[in-house]
Amino acid sequence: MTTARFDYAPLLPPGLPAAAAKWTGLAKYSFVGGNNDMDQVPVEGLTAAANAAMLREGRTLATYGLASGPQGYLPLRTFIVGKLKRDASIDCTADDILVVSGSLQALDLVNHSLLAKGDTVIIERDCYQGSINRLTRLGVNIVGIPLDDDGMRMDALATALEDLKAKGIRPKYIYTIPTVQNPTGTIMPESRRCELLALSARYGVPIFEDDCYADLIWNGERPPALHAMDKTGSVIHIGSFSKSIAPALRVGYIVAPWEIMSRMLALKIDAGSGALEQMVLAEYCVPHFATHVPKATRGLRAKLETLMDALNEQFGTAAEFDEPKGGIFLWVKLPANVDAMKLYQAALKAGVSINPGPEWSVDKAYAGSHIRICFASPTHDEIREGIAVLADVCRQEFGVPERIANVEKRARG
């Protein structure tokens, strides 16, 4: 179609990320990407919701923002208010909520409202790759706080805050995924949340609370959100429907005081997030969310069992993990001689995609032998088969796991 090609290279600005590679499809055994379980998408309910909402008010699609203003479709915001009250003990109004295009846009809006190059932020040492990458691209200094079974360690946080203060540095925020942490799957208990809020107040550092996996807890019980426990407006809370309903619907939300919400709104110059998805979600969630989520979570829990069994069977004691309290991923420690980045590459060639630990941690050395395995999307059979292939690859590359079978289930947690 073209002859002498125009050369864009001299026009590219400095600091651009590397060019994307061509997409070649999902791996046969895909344990990455935060995808969900196809069987759990409430297709009939969403279809009925689309019907009802469209026939009643589809005409409003003619107006940007559905005449609900830039903060998003009002019935969806109203639903979120009720959901947050019921599930997370958050008291807020529809005016405190900004509907966004997935929690990734929430990350961008919060970051761009608060961060400049050279700023410092505090996050959990092992953390969602998308959060780490965004901060790296912004040229922000990242201080990683180690985690234990109860999430971010407060002794380490206190030390870090004091050290920074001694250097005259006030971090811009403390980012945490306190409720089903990614990748560790921990839930921060209420007492530790109190400590975190006290440290936040003492050092004048706001908390950025990412609750996007919080709906998926096996027993359905969770502590109040940090936002709910705060009385000063120092917590910016974000959430998502990607995990509870469907990830390809790009709908998330931010709960924040107007002082910072008004800054985020000024940066949200996209003429609103997708209105049909907001309409369908509101219509579906009002009657069905509270029953759908426990059902979906039971399905995820069953897949986790299959994954843990497969790991125990295939890897034996070579795979160490704490049983997560909810979510869609398992954080697995392999023997120290396993290079997770190399394992990732070799497994991909064998049709198995996993997340290598160094991409999910700010401490690349610590996470060098860790991998993250997402278990929501593959079927039970695919989980068993994929983990068997992964074990074979790992054995070929690193000599572990040794060829053993049916060892006793072993979990640290």
Next chain:
Amino acid sequence: MTTARFDYAPLLPPGLPAAAAKWTGLAKYSFVGGNNDMDQVPVEGLTAAANAAMLREGRTLATYGLASGPQGYLPLRTFIVGKLKRDASIDCTADDILVVSGSLQALDLVNHSLLAKGDTVIIERDCYQGSINRLTRLGVNIVGIPLDDDGMRMDALATALEDLKAKGIRPKYIYTIPTVQNPTGTIMPESRRCELLALSARYGVPIFEDDCYADLIWNGERPPALHAMDKTGSVIHIGSFSKSIAPALRVGYIVAPWEIMSRMLALKIDAGSGALEQMVLAEYCVPHFATHVPKATRGLRAKLETLMDALNEQFGTAAEFDEPKGGIFLWVKLPANVDAMKLYQAALKAGVSINPGPEWSVDKAYAGSHIRICFASPTHDEIREGIAVLADVCRQEFGVPERIANVEKRARG
């Protein structure tokens, strides 16, 4: 709900735009925002499309990107390929298309792929506010090229390119809305497109072609897209379904060579654009787009007639305008003593929202007495009533139009 408030002010980075004001609803007579005609939203067709697509493949919503990869839902990209061939003479494949969250995201992705602070770009002097604002925020130097009845003036462009070359400046792109220009409504003829491509090639400056209003042409006839006439990959083409189907669906697209597409993909870190909206659009558009658009356009044309009649009746010779060849807006020149920014404020108080010219031009002085009037969203009655109110406000503030009635219709074009 809170007591001593956390103060975010010391944490805000430099260069942040001003805080947003609280949204207070749409004006009674709203002639802004690019909204569409409620009566033209194909509600039944979109509803049926949602039904069919959801029941057939709603399960795929469990996977980010619907397993179509990061460039967007494949059936939609395939539809776009056929539409662009038919309407704009563009030869491309689905691999050349990136589906985005409205053409605003297209603007962002192109800008962030090519621009750094201090760079220079060329745009049409009178231009879409969102494009101007984005460039201003990026700290880019904007060179505005005046327009005539055939769009961007090539003599002025040649002079600007030569002047910049003499200063050692290579602009990053020439941004143009050649097919139903915003705000002037002009269409650049094919011969001038040839000239533009020749200048682009001579100076090594790529063209950024924004065709987002191009579907709405009264007689349905349009020249080939610049992208179609180019043989070198020097044209980045963007389009949207906001104007042809519904603006609250946030779906647009970019057509670009892989060299620059791969850079935009690396910057599109949103886990894909809304999948339900892509599914519904593909399902609806394949059978219905070609018949829906002319029908919608006829409705717009009728509203334009009402608007021009109302302006002639209320403003007489005080309102000068060229009849646009398509689109949803009219660019109106008022007498030189009318300050469009003041008129905008006074009209808003009276319940009429308009776009003041200085916000839609890089030459604030030139556009000081211009206003942009969007006519798709208000009803015929609202157009007549709103323009009458606007004339009253203008008369009170500036003494024009004089109180005359039923003057002869007068349009320059």
